[in-house]
Amino acid sequence: MFRPKIKIPWKKSSLCPCGSGKTLNRCCAGIDGTPRSKPFNLNKTERKTGLNRSGCYLAGQDNCGAKLSLEHALSHNIIDQLGDLAIRGFPGVDGETDVVVPKGSAGYKVLCNLHNADLSPLDAQAGRVFAELGAAIFPIRHPANKERENWVYIDGPRLESFSLKALAAYVAAKVITRSGKKVELNVDWTKLKRAILAGDLDDGGGMYICASPAPNEVDGCQFIPISNLDGQLVGIHCVMRGFSFRTIFDPTHAGAGTVPPNATFRPSVHQLYGIGGSAFIYLAWRRRANLRQYSSGRVITTPTGSSSSVPFDLLAGSPKEEIRTKLLQQPTEMPQSFAPIDVGHFEADPPPILGRSKR
Numbered sequence: 551m552f553r554p555k556i557k558i559p560w561k562k563s564s565l566c567p568c569g570s571g572k573t574l575n576r577c578c579a580g581i582d583g584t585p586r587s588k589p590f591n592l593n594k595t596e597r598k599t600g601l602n603r604s605g606c607y608l609a610g611q612d613n614c615g616a617k618l619s620l621e622h623a624l625s626h627n628i629i630d631q632l633g634d635l636a637i638r639g640f641p642g643v644d645g646e647t648d649v650v651v652p653k654g655s656a657g658y659k660v661l662c663n664l665h666n667a668d669l670s671p672l673d674a675q676a677g678r679v680f681a682e683l684g685a686a687i688f689p690i691r692h693p694a695n696k697e698r699e700n701w702v703y704i705d706g707p708r709l710e711s712f713s714l715k716a717l718a719a720y721v722a723a724k725v726i727t728r729s730g731k732k733v734e735l736n737v738d739w740t741k742l743k744r745a746i747l748a749g750d751l752d753d754g755g756g757m758y759i760c761a762s763p764a765p766n767e768v769d770g771c772q773f774i775p776i777s778n779l780d781g782q783l784v785g786i787h788c789v790m791r792g793f794s795f796r797t798i799f800d801p802t803h804a805g806a807g808t809v810p811p812n813a814t815f816r817p818s819v820h821q822l823y824g825i826g827g828s829a830f831i832y833l834a835w836r837r838r839a840n841l842r843q844y845s846s847g848r849v850i851t852t853p854t855g856s857s858s859s860v861p862f863d864l865l866a867g868s869p870k871e872e873i874r875t876k877l878l879q880q881p882t883e884m885p886q887s888f889a890p891i892d893v894g895h896f897e898a899d900p901p902p903i904l905g906r907s908k909r
């Protein structure tokens with residue numbers, strides 16, 4: 551299939567989209583000029599406080615702070631952009647009911663103060679991405695703005711780590727439910743912590759982007775844990791402003807059906823489109839960008855469609871489908887059979903505007 555090469559909007563002399571303030575050329579550009587993700591390591595092994603604070607999920611290296619602090623799974627940078635939060639899957643409440651909580655209380659004491667601060671760069675990027683997605687999606691939901699074409703820059707590995715950090719908070723706080731009942735999930739904490747702190751994932755782990763988003767058009771943020779039928783936690787499904795992605799951190803236990811067959815593994819560009827046009831998301835990875843590898847997803851517009859925050863709609867959608875993945879194959883037999891990596895498979899929706907000449 552012919553795929554036009556996409557033109558990204560940043561030149562070597564532009565300001566780097568990562569937000570450093572340097573030019574792209576002096577910052578994140580690879581040899582071909584496309585932005586790459588730089589390695590990171592938030593694991594402060596050199597710090598020795600001699601403390602392992604009980605209740606901190608990153609304890610164990612004698613580098614905890616003295617007290618537990620409130621960790622906002624959803625990131626306070628995102629929460630600040632919203633009103634009160636509606637949370638579905640709250641312990642003791644059936645799986646269909648949203649519980650509205652004041653934003654000040656939407657956190658869990660699962661990290662010590664020092665480890666909480668260590669992870670704050672992930673929150674900072676998530677907050678920026680959330681704001682930019684909001685601005686980019688608004689015009690595509692409104693036909694009057696047809697000419698606008700926005701780009702959003704995402705550092706892929708950092709967004710993966712952020713989504714897994716949110717997952718870790720839910721697991722550590724023991725608040726994951728299925729049909730309203732609390733569930734205990736098995737989790738490989740070694741893998742999960744390695745992924746959060748340094749973006750270090752096993753082969754087959756990482757972000758899978760769906761051609762069609764989950765059946766919702768949320769203006770907010772939705773996180774749904776993904777487990778296999780044996781109760782092994784393997785990843786998290788996130789929807790941020792209509793951008794839907796699943797991050798798998800434990801690919802060896804994921805079974806077939808964990809991600810939709812039309813998902814694309816770490817594409818370079820994801821196009822969101824709606825009645826008002828398109829928004830493009832550039833995803834920087836450590837490898838060279840493949841600007842012919844892209845995915846697309848439609849943003850479904852509701853009659854009341856608006857990109858301002860609608861707290862009660864935050865967790866609309868159908869968590870049951872995602873939380874209960876089908877295990878069609880024994881994971882030991884087909885460890886990475888759960889998602890296609892071949893870019894020829896994902897295109898379930900018509901590719902709308904890509905490749906058009908510049909407007």
Ligand SMILES: [Zn+2]
Nearest residue numbers: 566568577578
């Ligand atoms: Zn940069």
Ligand SMILES: [Zn+2]
Nearest residue numbers: 606614662665
């Ligand atoms: Zn700690």
